[in-house]
Amino acid sequence: MNRRLNIRLIFLLVILVGLATREVALELRPSFLRPGLHLMAYVGNTADGTLTVVDLVKLSPVATLSVGQGPSGVRAHPTRNEIWGLSSAGGYAWVLDVKTNQIVARILVGAAPFALDFSSDGRRAFVAASGANAVVAIDCASHTPIAHGRAGRGPWIARMTPNGKTVVVSNRDDGTVSLLDADSLASLATISVAPQPEQITVLPDSSKAFISSGASNQVSVVDLRQKVLLANLSLGGTPDALILKPDGGELYVPVSNAHGLLVVNTTTNEVGDFLILGMSPSAGTLTPDGATLYVSDSGAGHIVPVAIPVRQVQRPITVGQDPRTTMLTPGGDMLLVVDAASNDLAVIRANTPTPRLVTLIPVGQRPRDLAIKVF
Numbered sequence: 001m002n003r004r005l006n007i008r009l010i011f012l013l014v015i016l017v018g019l020a021t022r023e024v025a026l027e028l029r030p031s032f033l034r035p036g037l038h039l040m041a042y043v044g045n046t047a048d049g050t051l052t053v054v055d056l057v058k059l060s061p062v063a064t065l066s067v068g069q070g071p072s073g074v075r076a077h078p079t080r081n082e083i084w085g086l087s088s089a090g091g092y093a094w095v096l097d098v099k100t101n102q103i104v105a106r107i108l109v110g111a112a113p114f115a116l117d118f119s120s121d122g123r124r125a126f127v128a129a130s131g132a133n134a135v136v137a138i139d140c141a142s143h144t145p146i147a148h149g150r151a152g153r154g155p156w157i158a159r160m161t162p163n164g165k166t167v168v169v170s171n172r173d174d175g176t177v178s179l180l181d182a183d184s185l186a187s188l189a190t191i192s193v194a195p196q197p198e199q200i201t202v203l204p205d206s207s208k209a210f211i212s213s214g215a216s217n218q219v220s221v222v223d224l225r226q227k228v229l230l231a232n233l234s235l236g237g238t239p240d241a242l243i244l245k246p247d248g249g250e251l252y253v254p255v256s257n258a259h260g261l262l263v264v265n266t267t268t269n270e271v272g273d274f275l276i277l278g279m280s281p282s283a284g285t286l287t288p289d290g291a292t293l294y295v296s297d298s299g300a301g302h303i304v305p306v307a308i309p310v311r312q313v314q315r316p317i318t319v320g321q322d323p324r325t326t327m328l329t330p331g332g333d334m335l336l337v338v339d340a341a342s343n344d345l346a347v348i349r350a351n352t353p354t355p356r357l358v359t360l361i362p363v364g365q366r367p368r369d370l371a372i373k374v375f
Contacts, residue, residue: 033057033374039329040098041336042083042371043345044071045364051085052363053101054345056329056336056372059359063101067094073115074369079122080140081375086113086127093127095143098375105143109136115157119164119182126167128155135169135178135185149185152176156198163206166224170197170211177211177222189227193220199241203248203266210251210266212239219253221269231269235262240282245290245308252308254295256280261295261306273311277304285326285335287350294335294350296323303337303348305355317357319346325370334358338367345370 033039040062041054049071053063068087075084083096086109093116095105111131118125118140125138128151135158137147151158152171159168160182167185169178175195179188194213197220202209208230211220217237221230237258244251244266251264254277261281263273279299286293286308293306302316303323322341328350329336335355337346344360345367 038375040373043363043367044074044369045367047365050364054361074371076371076373078118083371098373107143110134117160119160126158128158130154147185149180151178157200159200161202161206162204168200168209170200172196191229194218194232201242201244212242233271243284243286254281254284256282283324285328287332294326296326298322327370338370340366
């Protein structure tokens with residue numbers, strides 16, 4: 001009698017858990033997602049050379065794909081049903097067809113590629129090969145290289161300007177930025193900046209580039225029209241990320257060794273407000289309206305929301321051991337957070353007055369990069 005009762009209770013519990021999961025998924029399902037559309041996340045796992053595919057409607061992983069050692073630079077193509085990424089150890093770019101979950105191309109680009117960028121029309125991809133001191137342009141339709149350019153020593157990131165005219169390259173090993181013609185990859189200028197330049201962000205009007213230094217407490221400002229250095233801004237800490245306001249008016253810089261967030265006025269090139277956030281703020285994502293910045297505190301295992309208009313730090317959200325990369329789904333319904341230590345993807349319901357953790361989804365070993373695709 002007791003055994004039969006226990007079986008019934010277990011069966012009832014399984015049903016209740018299933019119904020609860022379904023309700024959570026329905027609650028989080030974005031309003032724009034019509035029947036037949038898919039919303040997927042793609043997580044690059046650096047330790048095992050895989051890409052985890054996560055269904056964001058079902059809130060569960062659906063595939064684990066081998067993409068090559070040292071996956072990095074995972075990006076959703078802006079116009080094609082493809083996810084692109086790099087194998088830093090293999091020296092190639094890979095292309096995933098999202099409908100079949102098959103790798104449809106591997107494109108040799110040179111030794112030690114780290115990041116890639118797309119032109120605004122999606123026709124070209126640009127990759128900096130750090131080990132070859134080169135930049136490669138790839139035709140996205142044919143998946144073939146169509147131009148090669150020389151950069152400085154140890155090029156880290158190649159970033160296309162919004163106007164489609166220039167590729168900005170941070171050369172980590174010689175403290176310079178290369179400006180290349182976007183069509184031919186011919187050199188336009190080489191500009192000395194703060195040591196170990198890394199991340200790049202460009203204003204919407206393509207007038208200036210801001211470049212973080214990995215070896216000093218500085219962000220360099222480059223005039224892209226005059227092709228000169230305007231300033232090396234002193235921050236009081238090493239910049240961990242560059243997050244640009246949608247209108248380009250402000251730049252938000254998490255600084256982990258200063259435990260806070262700095263705000264840069266991009267018109268005057270001046271450092272303004274400073275907000276204490278926590279132990280090690282290291283990355284972040286801004287909502288499309290520029291109202292809320294979600295900052296990863298990798299030291300405390302938190303996501304810290306910041307109300308940008310009033311400069312107010314809100315209640316942190318506990319997500320794991322080492323949260324890093326963050327990204328909002330289209331429409332801002334969900335905030336996704338990659339945790340490199342606990343090997344999972346945290347899902348936060350973001351479109352509420354009080355954002356909250358919904359679930360943790362297991363992925364591969366040492367995840368880092370993240371892309372989202374609707375198709």
